[in-house]
Amino acid sequence: MTRKQKRMSVILAGLAFLAAATGLTFYALGQKASYFYMPADLAAASVPPGQRIRLGGLVEKGTIVRGQGATVAFSVTDEQKSVKVTYTGILPDLFREEQGVITEGAFGPDGVFVADSVLAKHDERYMPKEVADGLKAKGVWQESTN
Amino acid sequence: MVETGHFALVLAFALSLVQMLVPLVGARTGNQRLMAVGGPVTVTGFALTALSFAALASAYAGSDFSVASVWENSHSLQPMIYKITGTWGNHEGSMLLWVLILTFFGALVAVFGNNLPATLKANVLAVQGMIGAAFFLFILATSNPFTRLNPAPIEGRDLNPVLQDLGLAIHPPMLYLGYVGFSICFSFSVAALIEGRIDASWARWVRPWTLVAWMFLTGGIAMGSYWAYYELGWGGFWFWDPVENASFMPWLAGTALLHSAIVMEKRSALKIWTLLLAILTFSLSLLGTFLVRSGVLTSVHAFATDPARGVFILCILTLFIGGSLALFALRASRLTVGGLFHPISREGALVLNNLFLTTATATVLVGTLYPLALEALTGGKISVGAPFFDLTFGPLMLPLLAIVPFGPLLAWKRGDVIAASQRLMAAFALAIAAMLVTGLFIDGASVFAALGVGLAVWLVAGALTDLAVKSGVGSVAPAVMLRRFAGLPRSVFGTALAHLGLGLTMLGIVGTLCFGTEKILSMRPGETVELSGHTLRFEGLSPRKGPNFTEDRGRFLLISDGNEDGEITSAKRFYPVRQTVTTESGIRTLGLSQLYLSLGDENNDGSVVVRLWWKPLVTLIWGGGLVMMAGAAMSLLDRRLRVGAPARRRKPAAALASPT
Numbered sequence: 001m002t003r004k005q006k007r008m009s010v011i012l013a014g015l016a017f018l019a020a021a022t023g024l025t026f027y028a029l030g031q032k033a034s035y036f037y038m039p040a041d042l043a044a045a046s047v048p049p050g051q052r053i054r055l056g057g058l059v060e061k062g063t064i065v066r067g068q069g070a071t072v073a074f075s076v077t078d079e080q081k082s083v084k085v086t087y088t089g090i091l092p093d094l095f096r097e098e099q100g101v102i103t104e105g106a107f108g109p110d111g112v113f114v115a116d117s118v119l120a121k122h123d124e125r126y127m128p129k130e131v132a133d134g135l136k137a138k139g140v141w142q143e144s145t146n
Numbered sequence: 147m148v149e150t151g152h153f154a155l156v157l158a159f160a161l162s163l164v165q166m167l168v169p170l171v172g173a174r175t176g177n178q179r180l181m182a183v184g185g186p187v188t189v190t191g192f193a194l195t196a197l198s199f200a201a202l203a204s205a206y207a208g209s210d211f212s213v214a215s216v217w218e219n220s221h222s223l224q225p226m227i228y229k230i231t232g233t234w235g236n237h238e239g240s241m242l243l244w245v246l247i248l249t250f251f252g253a254l255v256a257v258f259g260n261n262l263p264a265t266l267k268a269n270v271l272a273v274q275g276m277i278g279a280a281f282f283l284f285i286l287a288t289s290n291p292f293t294r295l296n297p298a299p300i301e302g303r304d305l306n307p308v309l310q311d312l313g314l315a316i317h318p319p320m321l322y323l324g325y326v327g328f329s330i331c332f333s334f335s336v337a338a339l340i341e342g343r344i345d346a347s348w349a350r351w352v353r354p355w356t357l358v359a360w361m362f363l364t365g366g367i368a369m370g371s372y373w374a375y376y377e378l379g380w381g382g383f384w385f386w387d388p389v390e391n392a393s394f395m396p397w398l399a400g401t402a403l404l405h406s407a408i409v410m411e412k413r414s415a416l417k418i419w420t421l422l423l424a425i426l427t428f429s430l431s432l433l434g435t436f437l438v439r440s441g442v443l444t445s446v447h448a449f450a451t452d453p454a455r456g457v458f459i460l461c462i463l464t465l466f467i468g469g470s471l472a473l474f475a476l477r478a479s480r481l482t483v484g485g486l487f488h489p490i491s492r493e494g495a496l497v498l499n500n501l502f503l504t505t506a507t508a509t510v511l512v513g514t515l516y517p518l519a520l521e522a523l524t525g526g527k528i529s530v531g532a533p534f535f536d537l538t539f540g541p542l543m544l545p546l547l548a549i550v551p552f553g554p555l556l557a558w559k560r561g562d563v564i565a566a567s568q569r570l571m572a573a574f575a576l577a578i579a580a581m582l583v584t585g586l587f588i589d590g591a592s593v594f595a596a597l598g599v600g601l602a603v604w605l606v607a608g609a610l611t612d613l614a615v616k617s618g619v620g621s622v623a624p625a626v627m628l629r630r631f632a633g634l635p636r637s638v639f640g641t642a643l644a645h646l647g648l649g650l651t652m653l654g655i656v657g658t659l660c661f662g663t664e665k666i667l668s669m670r671p672g673e674t675v676e677l678s679g680h681t682l683r684f685e686g687l688s689p690r691k692g693p694n695f696t697e698d699r700g701r702f703l704l705i706s707d708g709n710e711d712g713e714i715t716s717a718k719r720f721y722p723v724r725q726t727v728t729t730e731s732g733i734r735t736l737g738l739s740q741l742y743l744s745l746g747d748e749n750n751d752g753s754v755v756v757r758l759w760w761k762p763l764v765t766l767i768w769g770g771g772l773v774m775m776a777g778a779a780m781s782l783l784d785r786r787l788r789v790g791a792p793a794r795r796r797k798p799a800a801a802l803a804s805p806t
Contacts, residue, residue, distance in 0.1 A: 006487075013498075014501055020505075024509065025509055025538050028537040029530070029534065031533075031537070033529065033530050034529050035526070035527065035528050035529075036527035036528065036529060054527075066747070066750065069666070069667060070666040070667060088666060089746075089757065090379070090666070090744060090747075091746065093726070093729055094726070094727070
């Protein structure tokens, strides 16, 4: 093989790899990325049951209900709308009423959001960024004192 | 002392300006004396940075709350070890550690680089100086760790409790040694582009630095993964979190660099490609620093969000990546093209490795940056997690793993796939056997699990086959074989160990993901639970007081074969200063597997939510990482790399001993 042919074959192989990776990436971004919503955005978005999304907001006061076993129900609110969420598992250490939270999962047929993961703040001082931005956009953001 | 540290930092910045200009001018004009300035200035810069770092560490150790950074991230009641490690458990201190390691590597080149061509050494030190200058300026302008408070507060605000762990002593320094270690490869590449030529000493120098950086990065990532695993209490070892990806991308690119540097050193081919990879690898390290330190991401690693910092690092990033790539575009065509090789050869296999690894890096890059780009452009918020990477990174990685054992068995220039396959027959048979045993005899094993186990065994057996073939197993007498085995170059052991480690990590991942079991339940004291043949009895909660926290410890008795087999405790800790609760997971290692339990909230009826995992072979995930590190260390000890490289005194002896 001449140098030119060799170079061409390496370049072609490289292009084939890139094409495969690009195809996979586009497909995966379309199928596997989950969008973030606040409760009030959901009406406009019409998310079908079963589609994975991330739902963020504040844990509404007085809505945390510990059921039997390890299942917990609570509502996520953005002060305009609220959505019922159920979760089975251990809640994060910083999960509490009126704190920012992001849940990931899908709506069940009954309209209750079934979360398989719940993220709260990593640190006392910060709110999850998406939630803070969302609350600011809705004009209900209050600078926390801590 | 604090002012001394601050002053030393300013001086180090000033010296980095000298370091970036004077040797460069010297190399350009051929002035020996100007070039000779580089060495001493670099070493002094390192000494000053070390002094500055020591000053900050002593402020932390002595709980000097008049320093803003100490006040925000320390507390007088913290155990001494966390006071000291807290030095880099915050934005300012961790950036200081970053430049400390950068200047340390620069000083190593200055001290051990006497046998480098003078102009190359001068240019390398100058490029190191540029990186240093940019980051010193960043620290002094936006993240000064020595800012004072007046009046001084009486008590500090405590270190983030999640960081109050031994992991903080190991993970960041190791990760930075890896991240920043690649700066040397970058500087060598840019220096070669400035000079417009690559010579033999260039190739000899770049490989050991790549090995060192790669070794520490491997350790840093493995340690970070284990830390997250036991500290966060979620039982996961990898989350595809953007911050993890930030360290994983340089690792993937660095792995590609490690392999292409072999081709360049042995066959002086792929020169331009290796040079580009070295630039890209450090660019990804810089990108990682940007992602983690700028506050664009929310994570445990983002200590504070200050827009000025993000913009500043973005400027540094643009300057260095853009500048080096522009230089590459201008100069790369001047470099000579290397030797010819057949597609089926060791070189060909290494090129294939590079194609797989770089495309895999690209998919991780897209998955990490796309959500940020989308938000910046359209305001839409998406999250890209494990499902995305399983679908993109997975299909690119699996074929690469399948061809790994072939590489070392192919000859340089022109290889023979059939001969290599014949030698791998035993390994292949072993892998098929492992696959069948897994699929047929283990309950609940999926096809995927069986394939995964087969692939892992294939990697391990393939690595051992390489050693066996090279020491002549089956073709020579046992005594000769032993002699040959002992006489194999250390780099052959290095390769085998690294590939073996990869197989072990793979086995750990498959074992944990496919055969792990999990239970979430609420338990009252005295109740027992069984998980994968292990019985645990909940003994109850008991309060305890630590130095700067209080905790409720849940005690669980492990019962094996009807006998009591020790206690596992998991705790909910409360740190009053930050009003923060953390979960301390309870882990018992049984063989290579682990029983992992995590305590949840107490219900109103007195029962406690408990989450239990049985994680078969999980320790292999990180054990494999350690084996990979050992492989890199072994490769570094190779005679070949010592010839003409760092240890100059040994040159005559090594040259005599070397068979080639």
